[in-house]
Structure formats: C-alpha cells, structure tokens
Amino acid sequence: MDSTVIEKITSSDYQLSDTRLSTKVVDEAIETIDLKLIKNSEIKYEDGYDFSFLDKKDSDILFNNKLHALNNRNFNTYREYYKEAQNWVGHIIELKEDSFVAKLEDLHHPATYEIASFDFNDVSPEDKKLIGLGNVFYWSVGYAVRNSQVIKESFIRFQRLPSWTVAQFDTIADNARSLSNSLKWD
Amino acid sequence: MGLEDLPQIHIGEVTLIGTGGGYGESSVIHIGNNEWVVIDSCIDPNTRTCLPLDYLLALGVDVKTQVKVIICTHWHDDHILGMSSLLGACESAKFYFARSTDKDKFLLLLSLDVAKADDGVWSSSTTEFFNCVKLIAERNEIPLRASQDRLLYKTEANGVSNEVWALSPSDYTLDKFDQEISKLIDVIKHRNKKFINESPNSKSVVIYIKINDHRILLGADLEISRDNKEGWDNILENCLSIDRKASLFKVPHHGSENGYHTKIWSSLLIDNPVSKITPWNRNQKLPQKSMLQKYAGHSSNLYLTTSVLTLGSKAKKREKSIEKLILEKNPSLQEIKYKHGIIRSRIDCLKNDVIWQVELFGAAVQIDQSYIDKMA
Numbered sequence: 196m197d198s199t200v201i202e203k204i205t206s207s208d209y210q211l212s213d214t215r216l217s218t219k220v221v222d223e224a225i226e227t228i229d230l231k232l233i234k235n236s237e238i239k240y241e242d243g244y245d246f247s248f249l250d251k252k253d254s255d256i257l258f259n260n261k262l263h264a265l266n267n268r269n270f271n272t273y274r275e276y277y278k279e280a281q282n283w284v285g286h287i288i289e290l291k292e293d294s295f296v297a298k299l300e301d302l303h304h305p306a307t308y309e310i311a312s313f314d315f316n317d318v319s320p321e322d323k324k325l326i327g328l329g330n331v332f333y334w335s336v337g338y339a340v341r342n343s344q345v346i347k348e349s350f351i352r353f354q355r356l357p358s359w360t361v362a363q364f365d366t367i368a369d370n371a372r373s374l375s376n377s378l379k380w381d
Numbered sequence: 382m383g384l385e386d387l388p389q390i391h392i393g394e395v396t397l398i399g400t401g402g403g404y405g406e407s408s409v410i411h412i413g414n415n416e417w418v419v420i421d422s423c424i425d426p427n428t429r430t431c432l433p434l435d436y437l438l439a440l441g442v443d444v445k446t447q448v449k450v451i452i453c454t455h456w457h458d459d460h461i462l463g464m465s466s467l468l469g470a471c472e473s474a475k476f477y478f479a480r481s482t483d484k485d486k487f488l489l490l491l492s493l494d495v496a497k498a499d500d501g502v503w504s505s506s507t508t509e510f511f512n513c514v515k516l517i518a519e520r521n522e523i524p525l526r527a528s529q530d531r532l533l534y535k536t537e538a539n540g541v542s543n544e545v546w547a548l549s550p551s552d553y554t555l556d557k558f559d560q561e562i563s564k565l566i567d568v569i570k571h572r573n574k575k576f577i578n579e580s581p582n583s584k585s586v587v588i589y590i591k592i593n594d595h596r597i598l599l600g601a602d603l604e605i606s607r608d609n610k611e612g613w614d615n616i617l618e619n620c621l622s623i624d625r626k627a628s629l630f631k632v633p634h635h636g637s638e639n640g641y642h643t644k645i646w647s648s649l650l651i652d653n654p655v656s657k658i659t660p661w662n663r664n665q666k667l668p669q670k671s672m673l674q675k676y677a678g679h680s681s682n683l684y685l686t687t688s689v690l691t692l693g694s695k696a697k698k699r700e701k702s703i704e705k706l707i708l709e710k711n712p713s714l715q716e717i718k719y720k721h722g723i724i725r726s727r728i729d730c731l732k733n734d735v736i737w738q739v740e741l742f743g744a745a746v747q748i749d750q751s752y753i754d755k756m757a
Contacts, residue, residue: 281703286575288663298663299714301697306427307402309696310663311714329574336706349710356572359496364570371492374515375485379523 280337399659399686413541431463454601465512600633636668
C-alpha cells in the first residue's frame with residue numbers, strides 16, 4: 196500500500212463504520228503504522244479497496260473494538276485499550292415488533308452457531324434503518340479500558356457494502372452465462 | 382450389528398443421518414447389488430466433514446463407482462452442506478435436482494449469491510450448489526432435472542430389481558419457480574443481505590423407491606399446498622408412478638404441521654410403517670409435541686435422529702469473564718447444539734413377508750408415549 200495514503204494520525208479522527216477490512220489491508224496497516232488508520236479521502240475504489248466506510252470521528256476504543264470485531268484478529272497491540280472481546284457475525288432471521296432474532300457465527304471459533312434476540316434499541320439510530328430480514332451485522336462484547344476505567348461494552352454495527360456497480364453485475368452475469376453455456380442440459 | 386457392517390447385495394438399506402439443531406439430514410440408500418443412492422447432504426459443523434460420505438466410507442463402500450445417484454431435494458442449508466465434497470468423491474454418480482426451466486436466470490441467481498461470499502456474507506447453500514454445478518460442468522456431465530413421475534435410476538441383477546422415482550416437484554411448481562426467480566434476483570442482489578428464501582420447500586423432490594416388492598417414501602421437506610397442482614395433494618391425486626404402499630417413510634419437513642396430510646398415511650403408507658424424523662431447532666423447534674403425538678398415532682415404529690429432549694439452550698462455553706458479560710448484555714444468546722444420530726433400516730429384498738430391521742446409532746431414539754409425555 197502506498198505510504199502516502201496512510202497517515203500517522205490519531206485514531207480519534209476516523210471511524211471504521213461498516214464493513215470488514217480485508218486481511219491484506221489490515222496486515223499492511225499494521226506493518227506501516229502504529230495506531231494504524233487509513234485516510235479515507237485519498238484511497239479510491241479503483242485502488243482495489245473500498246474505504247467509503249471510513250468516516251471521521253470516533254474514539255480509539257471504538258475503533259479498535261470494531262477493527263477487532265470485524266477482522267477476527269488478535270491485536271495484542273491493542274491490549275491497553277481492549278481487554279477481552281467476543282465477536283460474532285450475524286444475520287436477521289426473524290423480525291418482531293420491537294426486536295429481531297439473529298443467527299450468529301462466532302468469529303473466533305466458527306463451528307456450531309448461536310441464536311440471540313436483540314432489541315431495536317440495541318442498534319444505533321443510524322443503523323436502525325438497516326434492520327431487515329437477512330441483513331448482516333457484527334456484534335461484539337468486551338471489556339475496554341478508557342481513562343483508566345474498565346468499561347463493559349456491547350455494540351452492533353450493520354454491514355453497509357455499496358451496491359454492485361453495473362460493471363460488477365455484468366461480470367457476474369457473464370460468468371453465469373458462460374457456466375450455463377459450458378453445461379449440457381437435459 | 383456394528384455401524385461399519387456392509388450390507389450384502391440382496392439387502393436393501395435406508396439410513397437417515399440427521400442432526401439436532403437444524404444442521405441437516407441425509408438419506409443413504411442401498412438399492413441392492415452394491416449400488417447406492419444418496420439424498421441430500423449435511424456436515425458436522427465442528428469438523429466440516431460430510432456426514433453421508435463419512436458413513437459410506439466407514440462401511441467400506443467404493444464411493445467412486447458404487448454411488449450411482451445423488452439427489453439434492455432442495456437447496457436449504459440443512460439439506461445441501463457438504464454436497465460438493467460428496468459429489469466430488471462419487472465420481473460416477475448422476476446428479477439430480479429440481480431446477481427452473483430458465484437455466485441462465487437460475488445460474489445468475491446462484492452466481493449473485495456466490496459473489497457475496499467475497500464480501501464475507503454467508504452464502505453457504507448457494508455456494509455449495511454452485512460448486513456442484515461447476516463440478517458437473519468440469520466432468521462434462523449433465524445436471525439432471527428431478528420432477529414429478531420421473532424415473533431417475535433403474536437396474537436389475539441377482540434377483541434384485543430397483544427403481545428410483547421422483548414424485549415432485551410438479552410441472553406447475555417448476556413453472557412458478559421460473560416466475561419467482563426474477564423476484565429472487567431482485568432480493569439477492571442486495572449485498573448486505575443474506576439470502577433467506579423459504580420457498581424452495583415447495584420444490585422439494587420427494588423420492589419413491591421400489592426394491593423388488595418393497596417400497597420406500599422419502600418426503601424431503603415437501604409441504605401441503607393450498608393448490609392441488611403442487612405439494613402433497615398433487616402427489617396424492619396425480620402421481621402415476623406409485624404402485625403400492627410404502628413400508629418405510631421419511632417424514633417430511635422435520636415432522637412439521639405443514640408437512641402432515643392424513644391421506645399420506647392412509648393412501649401411500651402401509652399400517653404402522655417405519656417412520657423417521659430429523660428434528661430442527663432454530664427460532665422454532667420441530668417436531669412439536671402435538672405433531673409427534675399424531676405421528677405416534679400412525680406408527681409405533683417412529684424414530685428421531687436426535688432426541689429433542691436433550692437439545693440444550695445455553696450460550697457456548699467461554700472464558701468466565703466473557704460468559705458473565707454476555708449474560709449481562711444479552712441473556713437470550715444460546716448455542717444451537719450439534720448432535721447427530723443415525724437410523725438404519727435393512728430388509729431382505731429377496732423375501733416378501735419380512736419387515737425392516739431398525740438399528741439406532743448416536744443420538745437417535747425411538748419414540749413412545751412416555752417420551753412424548755416428557756416433551757414440553
């Protein structure tokens with residue numbers, strides 16, 4: 196990754212909001228800087244990464260927490276901020292009047308899955324509009340240290356990937372057509 | 382007998398492998414003469430291995446040559462996971478499933494969901510299915526369509542003749558599937574959404590097997606429809622390939638109410654047939670007590686692959702501090718336990734007046750009134 200697009204900035208300037216960083220991005224970021232953050236405006240989709248999810252403003256803990264949650268990584272570097280954590284990826288399988296039921300996969304030990312219900316109030320106002328059947332989210336619980344105080348945290352962030360571009364959709368359709376043509380059908 | 386005992390060539394076998402928690406089910410059938418049929422697939426979520434393949438290998442079956450047919454009744458997670466590894470190992474097997482007529486749209490639907498895998502969104506059932514189709518293409522084979530009254534396989538040797546028939550889906554259902562696909566594509570193209578489609582139950586492939594004079598009815602997840610042109614009503618009224626009542630029944634859709642039809646028991650099955658159910662346990666638990674009571678009224682030879690009394694409802698074991706935190710933040714969290722059981726039935730195909738010999742392995746149980754009384 197071009198070092199010009201990664202700046203040594205305080206993590207409080209940026210917020211990782213929605214999606215999973217690729218392993219490659221995380222690895223590169225870890226190697227490159229200490230409090231590893233990636234500046235949104237200078238990296239474009241054409242570079243192979245979509246950083247539209249990076250918005251300004253968040254706390255160190257929230258950032259690290261989310262990074263941890265979204266990447267299933269053990270960041271020893273962050274121990275001073277984040278003590279222990281448990282992370283899941285889930286999707287909504289049932290909607291109720293003021294809550295939803297989700298199927299969850301433990302990101303550390305993906306084997307049997309878990310089910311839990313969440314109140315709509317557990318979801319941030321900006322994510323509430325994303326509550327819908329099948330929608331994917333990440334859930335983390337953990338102990339964080341902030342201002343020398345241990346805080347118990349639980350938070351949910353919904354995935355917000357951009358829609359497929361026309362070109363991406365066409366590529367998928369072309370591949371499907373080519374597979375269809377390569378098959379004999381009865 | 383031990384689990385690894387291979388049946389002799391004249392012994393028919395129907396083995397239902399099933400799990401608690403909705404992890405899946407699969408039927409492995411010996412149709413005589415060392416020829417095998419596998420219906421659906423499921424995996425052990427801890428090891429990710431394919432359970433029907435594990436079973437066949439444990440028996441010592443030469444899966445490359447002796448598995449003749451693999452049928453995917455429908456592409457829900459609990460019926461398809463592990464299917465591509467099964468198909469990969471069973472090199473000479475024909476692959477049947479219920480597909481729409483519009484092949485391009487069907488593959489586009491699959492491709493879109495598979496593309497989501499790169500986003501980290503689960504797409505296990507479609508990915509599994511897509512991999513099977515790709516495997517078929519690589520082998521230069523034909524993905525075969527299962528539909529009402531279609532003969533899928535037939536052989537005769539050493540005094541054992543067999544026929545494997547599909548009883549569903551009807552042409553009417555498949556036509557509807559074509560129309561439905563466009564709508565599904567519209568849903569599936571949302572990248573942040575896991576594809577949840579309940580409807581393939583109506584496209585489930587019900588299988589009817591004839592081995593000499595014995596008949597087997599395997600109900601997949603087919604449900605009752607309001608329209609008699611599909612579902613169980615269509616089979617009851619319109620199927621031409623049923624020539625006598627079955628003595629062994631895989632109860633449809635985990636023993637749910639919408640898979641129950643009194644006429645199935647009166648018209649398609651002998652009295653007191655061997656009846657097998659795989660439970661399902663997510664946000665809804667199947668079978669429910671009232672339904673199990675009904676099924677027990679039809680058969681005293683009723684079995685569950687996994688006891689529903691033993692399916693726990695706690696969160697997974699974790700570090701104490703994390704467990705405490707989870708309990709505080711979301712006490713509703715519960716693990717869907719995995720336990721698998723096997724109900725194996727064998728019969729001498731050369732004799733008419735014999736009954737199925739049933740063996741239970743793992744978590745499988747026979748159901749009686751005292752068991753039902755213990756259910757909540």
